[in-house]
Amino acid sequence: MIVVGAGPAGATAARTLASGGIRVRLIDRSAFPRNKPCGGGISLRVLRRFPYLDRELPRIATHVISRLHLEGPAGESTVISAGRPAALMIRRVEFDALLVSLAVAAGADLISGADVVHAREDADRVTLTTRDGRRFHAPIVVAADGVHSIVARRLGLNPGWPASAVALDMMEESPRAVLRDVDPSTLWVAYGYDHQGRQADRLLHGEKPAGRPLGPGGIACPRRGTPEGYAYVFPKRDHVNIGIGYVLSHYRQAVDQAPYDVQRAFVARLRERNIVVGESTRKNFTPFIIPVGGPLREPGRGRVLVAGDAGGFVNAFTAEGIYYAMVSGDLAARAILTCRPDASPGLARRYGRSCDDEIGVELRDSVRIQQYLFADRRRIARIIGGANRERALIQLILEFVVGRRSYRGLRRRMLARSPLLACRVAWERLVKKNIVGLGASV
């Protein structure tokens, strides 16, 4: 077997395959350790899902967080305290090298410096060609080659993401000696963030966090809509990651500044508000794309399974992708282990079904939540206000974040608490069924 891409999705797939006794080649265009632009925040449920990480993580710098400062578009804010560790903070340059070393220790054959530029699927095998002309053949391929997946494109599994289905995340990762957050025990997150920082100005000048936020650049913000973006400060043990992201279509339409200018101005505002100390540094800045439109309808076909960002396995609401990359990589490997020795016709179906069972509902819901919140800024304010009042609900969500409650369990409890929300979900399902039914009969 071949796994293309040795990020969290590919390295996890390769480890599971090798542990199951399969000969697997893990190929990547980079040599490890390599960097990947990323905030490096992972909900702690990753340790429940991948318990072997517990004994390996001490090999790298980690930091755990138990508090979240959440801010809305009009400057409303709340602090949610979990009372116990809820998020694991890592640096990708270290974490990914660790995952690769685990795959190699399990028996995977790592081939770095292999940049795949072509892929072809025949009746009995898949052929991959690298930029330097090497050819690799395998009966089954896991495409874990990230958001720009060449394998998924070349084989027609994904023609490319529309600008409304990806976020441009502008981020820098700096050593704490250069730039640091003032409170390293807290994740700072702003939702519906205005790149011109008008909520920050209002806070600085003591205005009440209410009323109508301005649209970004003074334009294009619908009456009730909110800038389709977020901003964050993620503390690490020896570094800090600071970033600001927008749905790409929104960025193109409404943000009239170059990515680094947006970032530098954002850091300056954080400094004015005494959230960070220090300077933004251009060389630590690496803008990159995240798929936020939900997973591909068909994450595999024939002899090829698509995992991680390549398949769109990212939470559209939180932009968390590492966990889902690892889960989808693991599920791809397990589907192969079940269907071996050949790519049986049911392989892709089995993989799609297992993804759907484990993470499908939460990823679909995350897209709905993101669209719902961006459509009306008052909704974000209501959620932030609700977080202050609804302590029981917050506890339910935290149990999910640390892996003590399944998403389905959380969803059931939330729908039971809100009959209005339950009606809305039932209505959407009905409408969707009718549309699908209609499509099928045409």
Ligand SMILES: Cc1cc2nc3c(=O)[nH]c(=O)nc-3n(C[C@H](O)[C@H](O)[C@H](O)COP(=O)(O)OP(=O)(O)OC[C@H]3O[C@@H](n4cnc5c(N)ncnc54)[C@H](O)[C@@H]3O)c2cc1C
């Ligand atoms: C700025 C930013 C901040 C983020 N913050 C967070 C966060 O805080 N928490 C979180 O959970 N998620 C975050 N994400 C999302 C997260 O980074 C991704 O979801 C995650 O990296 C997906 O893992 P992956 O293994 O699918 O792909 P990747 O990590 O992108 O790995 C893909 C691998 O494939 C290799 N590759 C690509 N093309 C080829 C080719 N043609 N041939 C050979 N090899 C190839 C690459 O070298 C790479 O090693 C963030 C994303 C961005 C951009």
